[in-house]
Amino acid sequence: MVQIVPSILSADFARLAEEVARVERAGIAMIHIDVMDGHFVPNLTLGPPLVKSLRRTTNLEFDVHLMITDPDQFAPLFIEAGANQVSVHQEACPHLDRTLRLIQERGARAGVVINPATPVSTLEDVLDIVDHVLVMSVNPGFGNQRFLPRSLHKIRQLDRIRHERHLDFQIEIDGGVSRANIGDIVRAGCDWLVTGSAVFESADPAATVKEMQQLAGEATAVKV
Numbered sequence: 001m002v003q004i005v006p007s008i009l010s011a012d013f014a015r016l017a018e019e020v021a022r023v024e025r026a027g028i029a030m031i032h033i034d035v036m037d038g039h040f041v042p043n044l045t046l047g048p049p050l051v052k053s054l055r056r057t058t059n060l061e062f063d064v065h066l067m068i069t070d071p072d073q074f075a076p077l078f079i080e081a082g083a084n085q086v087s088v089h090q091e092a093c094p095h096l097d098r099t100l101r102l103i104q105e106r107g108a109r110a111g112v113v114i115n116p117a118t119p120v121s122t123l124e125d126v127l128d129i130v131d132h133v134l135v136m137s138v139n140p141g142f143g144n145q146r147f148l149p150r151s152l153h154k155i156r157q158l159d160r161i162r163h164e165r166h167l168d169f170q171i172e173i174d175g176g177v178s179r180a181n182i183g184d185i186v187r188a189g190c191d192w193l194v195t196g197s198a199v200f201e202s203a204d205p206a207a208t209v210k211e212m213q214q215l216a217g218e219a220t221a222v223k224v
């Protein structure tokens, strides 16, 4: 089922539990948590203690996106803190196969992320072990950037490969997702649509999520 996954990056960090509760009322299953280390991307966000605190306030699934240079060291800490799934960047992992297996051994679903400049072909040898693939549709580091349309081509490629190879990984997109492009993204074959500023900077985040869910559902209905 296609899902809208709100990213807390654009939420008010001083009222995080409340912000999560607001979007939870829209009937979502998962929230997206962006971890940035100031090295892999030029921004800093949060660490395991915050995830642990937030874990006590909600039963929603935690989709943790690690934009850090050392995922092997920190992924286990985020899983202990309550992450249900962890995504690591292909560009940050010289031993990607090992890192993905480490995440799964520690009890979380493992995803791989590709930046806009990284082709899908670099994932050929891990697609049979990943639980999901996250396609960045902006250069990571900040919310509220413009969607890069070439990412739609990557979604189509991944959808085709999973059919051809009979694989069942989920396809996720992150960056610049809005009401305007949801239809195209879903029709390209995407399952999970991460959205930050479009939701949390709107007047009524829950209503916005519901509207996005409806648009995604309509696009699913016409998918051929």
Ligand code: DX5
Pocket: 007, 008, 009, 010, 032, 034, 065, 138, 139, 140, 141, 142, 143, 144, 145, 174, 175, 176, 177, 194, 195, 196, 197, 198
């Ligand atoms: C960007 C983050 C995104 C961000 C998306 O590096 O990975 O998850 O929250 O924000 P929007 O939806 O505003 O582009």
Ligand code: ZN
Pocket: 007, 032, 033, 034, 065, 174, 194
């Ligand atoms: Zn993200």
